Amino acid sequence: MPAAGVVLIATIVAIVLVLVVYLVATTLALRTIATGLNETIAAVGEIIEKSGPVNDVVTTINQHLDAAVDALEGLLVKKAGLDDAVGLVDGLYPGAAADGLRNFEESRNVTPPRIGEVYTKGTLTLARLGREAPIAAASPSGPALRNTTSGSLAARQLYPEVRQTRPERMPRSPVIGTDAPAQYEPSPEPGVRRRMPGNGEPTTERTTSADAGAV
């Protein structure tokens, strides 16, 4: 065999060897890719299976919540009126009046009354908790909100306080401080005031000083 033929055969063998090496390495890489894709497909199948009922459940939850919101909005507007309802919502969640009530398009045009300045923070907290507010307990037949622009006195008079009745004579202010003749108001029972200032009637109101944390 001539030398050129030997060189030809050797070159072809070298080319085949290179082909084998690279193709085997490529096959291994593709097998790794196929295994990874199979595992990915299995995980994606689990995701599809697990997330299948989510849409229906979330839709049902949203429907119930929408119904509750509709009912509460309707009740609020029915009981407080549209203006005061918007004002109450804006008092609880500042800025919410701009969005208005969902089922009352005209509520977006309402200028919310400044109810937050008429109701005290505690009253708003009670309203937020859904409990009966003192402002309604004192005058249950009256409007829920009154004189919202300058009606602080009307709201203030609903709370029990002797000075609200403007009695003719009020007891003098007690001497307080380290030189006071009596460090504490004398009382037959701790935490119970002997009489309310101004009317002389005994009362069972507990003073703030009777709180364990204040003593």
Next chain:
Amino acid sequence: MTLWWIGDFVLLLVVLPVVVWLLSGVLREARAIVPSIAQIRDAARAGSKDLDAAPLLLTTQDQVIKTVEGVADYGGSLDVILDDA
């Protein structure tokens, strides 16, 4: 004979380097896909694991229904107790 040698040199100096260059490119790209596949697989597994809590939505659904029923009862009572505006 000269043509044989020319063919040998062409095979050795042209064909073989071209084959090596092409196959190395294919292998390099195939190996570059492997880390991406591993990341996709890990993300899919993590997503599947995150959805293990999806059945709890049924409990949430029941609780929402009960809560809305309670709110409806409470609102009905308020509707009776309070005067309209």
